[in-house]
Amino acid sequence: MTPSVVLVLAIGVLFAAGVYLLLERSLTRVLLGFILMGNGANLLFLVAGGRAGGAPLIGTTPEDEMSDPLVQAMVLTAIVITLGITAFVLAMAYRSWQLHGHDEVQDDLEDRRVARHAARNAPAFEDADTEESGASLDDEAAEVRDETDGDGDGITDGQEPPSSPAPRTAGHDGDARRDRPDHPRPDDRSDDGKEPR
């Protein structure tokens, strides 16, 4: 049998929109993308179940007109799981907003380290893209909003100033987490006593 074109198109659209949203920075949009893709996968299950039919109950529908109940059971399970995960991610996005005032998915530590090194070593270069914001790509990468600057006040720790001129970089290491592995600072033990709120 041939699957319904409408369903196949809907799956394609859901996945395309879902992937697009997943590439966003904001956790809420990522979540929306996940929900769209999850529903796309659910529709895919319906297509996998073969032709549509009556309720799969003996005595209600003749056996050869029944729809496949197994896929419906699986879709139901998947929907429940998606619901639970959605609740959790929403809670996490809210907590992130509470702590940082935004719900962006942050760069990971290694990326930030690499970006910082690059920004320190390389002279900022100019091209059509960088002129608009006045900062180089390296600078931008190094200062994607960063929860290690949890207090948001951009206090400098008297740390070796990065070569980039952007003033915001100064606040990078403002966090008081002493055991942060990514910027060991043996010369700066004075704890400014700030904990992320």
Next chain:
Amino acid sequence: MSLTAAVLVPLPVVLPLVAAGLALALWRHPRAQRIITVAALALVLAASVGLLVAADSGPIVVDVGGWAAPVGIDLVADRLSSLMLVVSSFVMLCVLLYSLAQGVADGDEEAPVAIYHPTFMVLAAGVFNAFLSGDLFNLYVGFEIFLAASYVLLTLGGTGERIRAGSIYVVVALLSSIVFLVAIALTYAATGTVNLAQLSERYAEIDPGTALAIQLLLLLAFGIKAAIFPLSAWLPDSYPTAPAPVTAVFAGLLTKVGVYAIIRTQTLLFPEDSVVDDVLMWLALLTMVVGILGAVAQNDIKRLLSFTLVSHIGYMIFGIALASEPGMAAAIFYVVHHITVQTTLFLVVGLVERRGGSTSLDRLGGLAKLAPGLAILFFIPAMNLAGIPPLSGFLGKVGLLEEGVAQGTPLAWALVVGSVVTSLLTLYAIVKAWNKAFWQTAPVEIPADTRLPRGMVGPATALVAFGLALTVVAGPLYSYTERAAATLLDGHTYVDAVFPGDSDRGQGESVEVATGDADAVETGGGTDG
């Protein structure tokens, strides 16, 4: 296939779930929670040991709810599953005891016990369900159970750093879940079943291109969970931020569930395919080398260990990609060894952090004098990880290298060389960490009078001893993994156990409904044909 053994099969899933419910209901009574959770895991351990013995004479199959296998869900405990169950339940028990002692010592601030206990039990149930599942969709459910629990455990306390790391972890895990779900839907469209035993018969009948696409999708989904190289970047970023016991259990078990799923699907479902094996070989090599280079660059023990974790997944993938009995046996042995040793190391690092106040190697030092016992506790599993001769890590690596040399293809030789180099670099990284933490003059004053809680040292010591015991019983254990590999690769033991006597159905009692459902399944099967 005795009746008593069949009773044991559902216990590893049921007991932790019941314990989770009870622990949640008794959140006001921490002492009752502790007793319930510890008792549940101890019972699971006992049941797993029983299964380990029973499964040696053939896989044990249970149809859940009495619904026959292809329509209902079946749980299958074969040698591989029960071996994984024994090791993981022992490791989880030790980690639970460790975290209990930590909770007592810290006044339960670090790990809010009311949430921690039920979540830990749910995690256990999910992991055990994944090991036992004989059904692709149930495997997905097992994955989701332990993933949901791991989201909670990773963001425990909701500090800024954990939320940051947790967001990345959750997004990556969600993506892998979707990929897995799509793979299952395509599988059902192509074959009309999600039962693993039935799938292993039907994949041979469908278009090879479709089968390959599904195989790669499944590998992608499991590869993200197992942290194979291009898909591994999430791991070193998220694991080190969690509390020590949580990191320990994640590092020991969660990636290995991915590896287990790869072993299971590769051996059972898909016919040998040299192209896929070559791809896996390359991935294994890259995982080893890139992972260990990451570890060498680290200056924090937790992050260093996370990178070695990624790196050593490469060894297991190497064994799987060899696609031969000796290779698979060595891979299974290595999984057992690595679960133990990686969990031990993270637990001991938790003790080091407690004693020295940090995990940064720039701030630790002189601990060998202050805490000589701790130095030994770290040294033994560290050497085990690097693969120093008498220990179990060495035995697993030798098994892999022997089979690699025996196969003798250029790619296998490249992996043999890569394995040795990775092993040496592991030794370098871990010795550097040991020297800095225990040997160098302390750069920061470390208080001399702190005592580590005995309840935390005890489980860590037990795990170190278990790691050593793996070396002592390596002979019987290795022959067990060889038998496990033999049943995995012979292609009929598993299927025969689920469908006894060449029938199309398991031993459930749903004979009445059988005809109608079988028709529906057949209709589904035509979709992609």
